[in-house]
Amino acid sequence: MGVYSPAPIVTDAVHERVMREVLEPVVAGLRSEGIRYQGLLYAGLMIEDGMPRVLEFNARFGDPSAKRC
Secondary structure (H helix, E strand, C coil), X not given: CCCCCCCCCCCHHHHHHHHHHHHHHHHHHHHHCCCXXXXXXXXXXXXXXXXXXXXXXXXXXXXXXXXXX
């Protein structure tokens, strides 16, 4: 498994769409439920034709080699 950044598929328009359609609604939902979340929330996304689709949300890095410092 590997990753590289910045991913060329994430244009400014895709980034704005992810923020508007995925991440901002998640934060708003947490707030509306009275949840004060602190920490890292990983959004695993698949992007096809500029359309983000959520595969998962995780509260930790999925890679077992990512160790706590």
